[in-house]
Amino acid sequence: MRHFATASALLRAAHPIPALAVTAMTAGLAAAVGGGALAVLGVVAAVLPGQLSVGWLNDLVDADRDAQVGRTGKPVAAGAVSRRAVLVAVVVSAPVAVLLSLPFGIAATAAHLVALGSAWAYDLGLKSTAFSVLPYAVSFGLLPVFVTLGNAAGPPSWLVLAAALLGSAAHFVNVLPDIADDDATGVRGLPHRLGAVRSTAVASVLVLATAALLVLGPVGVSPAGLLLLALAVVLLGAGLVLGRRPGSRAAFHAVILVALLDVVVLLGNGV
DSSP: OHHHHHHHHHHHHTOHHHHHHHHHHHHHHHHHTTOOHHHHHHHHHHHHHHHHHHHHHHHHHTHHHHHHTTOTTOHHHHTSSOHHHHHHHHHHHHHHHHHTTGGGOHHHHHHHHHHHHHHHHHHTTGGGSTTTHHHHHHHHHHHHHHHHHTTSSOOOHHHHHHHHHHHHHHHHHHHGGGHHHHHHTTOOOHHHHHOHHHHHHHHHHHHHHHHHHHHHSSSSOOHHHHHHHHHHHHHHHHHHHHTTSTTOOHHHHHHHHHHHHHHHHHHHOOO
């Protein structure tokens, strides 16, 4: 039972939901560009350990700050799993991610390594700077590059830019609920410097720009694409208006909904 509890805490320290979400999105991209079942499984095998390493490193670096503000849901800060165990997990999972990328070729492996290096740099200190959004833009933007370099010349520029913008929006959305706690522990990334209101507005612009790129980027604009773009505008507009009420999270939820729409369109766009 003790070993199970430790394993469960170790898994939770890896931020499994974001790790699985990024892995699923990358696998979906691999399928969208014509990758077969083996290629998609290969992408999952390479991307998942890399994402787990990012989550583990994040909780390891933040353990003292998390304990300072009483984040009991953080296993490392709460002492549910040792820092040594998490460090070992990082040291093992990171090289595995790189090694499992090699079947896709040196160029694709290099793209994945840069994406991971960017995410690790965020964990190791960039999160507390005015450039905190940069790792998200780089890492997300390189996902379609990694996927397509394995079987093609690379993705179109609009797809890379759309992924980078979506990743940037994810940074603002992810930080918003924790701005107060982060401020208390000295984390001063770009969203913290802008404040919750302006960060929500920036996230809204980013997800809308992503939607526009995904709809207008491919050759030929479909009626369905224009409908999705109009829906994104309506959702964001309603969210920003309703979000003016004290305590309302309508704007935050609207950004999340449009971001999910962007992901659906992103996965539906073959290269």
